[in-house]
Amino acid sequence: MSSSRAGATINTPSHRPFRASQPARGVWQDACAIIEPQINAEGIHFWPFERHFPIDVVHLVFDQRHPIRLNRHDYFELLYGYSGEIAFQVQDHSVRVGEGDLFVMGSTLYHRPVHSGSVRAKAIAVYFLPELIRAGEEANQDVEYLYPFLAQSSGFPHVVPAESGLPGEVLRLIRQAHAELSATAPESRLIVKTCLKMILALLAKHYASYWRGDEALDRRHRNIERLRPLFDYIDRNYGERISVADAAARLNMSRSHFTRFFRQVTAESFAAFLNRFRIAKGQALLVSTDKSIAEVSREVGFCDQSHFGAVFRKLVRTTPLQYRRARAVLQPDPGRWG
Template sequence: MKSKMFLKEKTIHGTALVPIAIHHLSYSSNIDNFFYLHWHYEFEFIVVLEGAIVYTIEDKEYRVMAGQGLYIHSNQLHAARSYNGMHCEACVVLFHPNLFGNNKQGATYSKFVYPILNSQIEFDNYFKPEKPWQKSVIELIKKIDELRDLSLSENELLLKSRLFEIWHLCYQNSIPTSPKLKEKKNYKIERMQPVLDYIHTNYKEEISLMDLAKILPMSEGQFCHTFKEVMNMPPIAYVIRYRILQSCSLLTETDYKIADIARSVGFNNISYFNREFIKAIGCSPSKYRKEE
């Protein structure tokens, strides 16, 4: 999705030699949004130290309490906001897949990184101290956080050893993706492609569930079930998100009025557009335009 590029984070994490970044986040109470919807190539691990954070990753929400952790996969859209206005403190570690070697044909990369990037295996993404191996991941992230004020280049071996241990634990407890299930899902994605093409072409117009279901054709109930299984969200929610992502490019690349942008991407009600934009991106359209 071309419009997704406008949500790519511009911050550079680490260096070419040490592609790792450590962030210690602290937010006072009554702050609504911590950071807006974005994505990056890096893998990301978070541990909440105090309070709680609500993370949105693609279409799912996770309430991460103090002592719990989270994994965010490369290229996934995510945002974070306050839970009940609580004060919050967290440590965040990001690192590029190149940490495991620049050569994508290398043994370490091909065995332990490519399968997760290619969805051949899946990592748990919600860490709780009740599980021993997840507790170990949480403790390792905390130990990495302790290095944040030190020279990363001078502590490169220690830093990498802890990240490799985290990856080892996640890999050892990963879930293989069934080839048959993957093949079945690929078939469903191919079957759903005409619907996606229709949405991408006609998103400016009114689109009903009936219009989309007729394309395959299916009953509306069967279509909703199949679409959600393939795209991880209901069809109308996908239409709304696609419209919102299209509006992001117009907000940053043009000086059109926000009401005109809302209409141009398929929203007839500016208040509805504002609500959906805040829900998806984490801030108002005007604030997004100003900060971008």
């Protein structure tokens, strides 16, 4: 599961750069409104870091009425449960992040918040690219800092419980880093990087017994690469008819093998994935254009408006028209730090 400098761009190999304007640091923001438009067809969430200092702290409000698609990201993520409780789907299982818990997520597993214990929950997230730690480090030293993020597999314990005392120490360091992030002076950036390294050292000590090597990581990367031609095709042609047979043919797989493989890698069926992607595109059009709902439904690949409306209500839990009206008046939560 995402504030940053306006107009910053992140370039990732084989992907078009994503450009976005982000809210001011320290302001609580609706997680869905920020994250959902930044997820591409492959289910990758792009965050617009500053090119030369890729780390951000963001304050998120999770609302169970506003779902977020399954996604992964090239950055690493730490999420501190500030208030309420959030349930996350990680691949095919669920974990709960309570108040004071810490959620640790690397770059290979698809995940998303599925609901909160109350209507709204708050969390403070740290996003950073591993290059920030790798820069200037001796060979293999970066692995010692980053292995809790690199070694994640199906049995990895993503939640560090509040009662361990570690999340409280991490929050103190997050706040110290957050206070320096708006400054560009070398000494301020040194403080931010030092705070991050202290956090990573604490996590490395906590997770020492869970080191599993990189076999599972390499296998997952290979599987995602096998799907990349299909994701690229969907990005370009989501408005056209795309059947399971079409998708399987793109990857030179039989229909049955493709169906099993796609679910194994993404933790959902191809039909569910395609519907979620198209609805997300529809959400963006409803907010950013004055096109009619019928026009939007056709543009994102639905054969008729009624089908689009039915799938939209199922996934977003409101009608397209209600969603458009609500987003037109949506304002960020002005509260800070609680």
